[in-house]
Structures are given as C-alpha cells and as structure tokens.
Amino acid sequence: MSVRRTLLAGPVLEVAPKLLGMVLRRSTPEGVVAVRLTEVEAYDGPNDPGSHAYRGQTPRNAVMFGPPGHLYVYFTYGMHFCMNISAGPPGQPSAILLRAGEIIEGTDLARERRGAGGVAEPRGAGGVAEPRGAGVLPGGPPSRARAKVLPDRDLARGPARMCVALGIGREDDGVDLLAPGSAIQLLPGTRYDGEVATGPRVGLREAAEWDWRFWIPNDPTVSPYRPHVPKKRR
C-alpha cells in the first residue's frame, strides 16, 4: 500500500486536507519514529503572499518547484527546522506544511530527541548518563509526576517539534517520500473520514486571514494558535 503521486499533484487546497490521518515514517540506525498527521497548512506559491515561493525560485525553495511528494525542509529563526511536502503539478511551487501529529511508533526515541526526561544539555557538560527511569514504578505512574515529563501529545505538537521528534534536518531537504527505498516515507495510514476543521495559518504576517490551515477537530496533538507578532528593534 502506498500513496500515489497523482494524489499529491492536485490543487494544494484539495490535497492538504487529504494528508490528515496519513503517516510520515522515518527510519534511521537509531530506530523508527512514525507520526500520524493531525494538522497541516497549504501554501500556494505565486498566488500566495505567505509562501516562500511567492517571489520566485531560489536555492532554498527549489524543492517546491519540482515534482510532488518531496520533502521541503527549511531553517528558520536561527534554530528551527520545519518541513513541507511538495504538491501540485511540476512547476507549480505549492507545498503543505506539516504542523503537528501524533506519534504512533517510536515514542521513546522521539522523547529522547525532544530532550524530555532525558539529556537536556545544549552544550557544555558531556554527560552520557540517561537519568530516564527505565524501570516502571510498581504502582503505575505517580498521581502527579514530580519530575516534569513532556506529555506524549507534545512530542510532535508544532512544526519544529515534529522535525526534532523525527530527526529531520537540512540534509533531508528534497527527499522523495514516495520512493520505495526512502528513509522517510509518506504512508496512507488509516483513512481519516471525519470532519476537518479550518482556520487561519499560524504566525504569518501576509495573508493572515486566509483559512488555509486544516486539522482534525478535538485532537490533542494539534498545535496552539499563535498570531504573528512583529519583533522589536534593539
């Protein structure tokens, strides 16, 4: 079973909601992490002032100008990666931002990468020990955990968080998600036939009022909405 490339080649506003419920699965020597997509945003190139492709092709956004089904990874805010799936016919630089999902495989590895309950050293002390409680407590989890543990729902709740959970970085820019041997695969998952919620895209200055964000209603992994805030000069 696989996702057909033609399914991704349609108009991006039609394709985007179809991604809900699909699975993105990445395998590395460390193991496998898979995410069920619960929240996405559409970006429509030349017709969309909010798109990175609005002003034409550059080295950074080149993947969007290629065939559908490839991963467009970009680096932003000096520290975060976000990923899109290219969509639409070749030459039509549209893409779908993957904003959030539910981890359905590899939760422990995802949690390690997210730094929760494990190492939390950006730099400095080179501690190797992992203070994670490998042994489950004999009475089940404490009613209120004393150590703050990141809830499962937050592991991939937000575009940059999802990239961390899956271990996605700049070297993954351009990967074909539909190629049989690819280390990152887009899979059909269980078809989602329920309602789809729509609303404004998150964090945009341009076209902030367009309802091009799609999510599974009431899903706890959907990211919180944040309007664009202009930065103060220093």
Added chain:
DNA sequence: ACCGTGATGGTCT
C-alpha cells in the same frame, strides 16, 4: 490558562 520576550542565524532586499 494566557501573554510577553529572548534566543539565534539563514535568506533576501
């Protein structure tokens, strides 16, 4: 729960 703010560097004008 919401709200404000600092961090940090690539990309484009």
Added chain:
DNA sequence: GACCATCACGGTG
C-alpha cells in the same frame, strides 16, 4: 539590516 511558516520559559491570573 530586516524579517522570519518557532519554541521554551517566566510572569501573571
């Protein structure tokens, strides 16, 4: 030199 398709944290309610 401005602008980011963000996040974690600390303050307040």
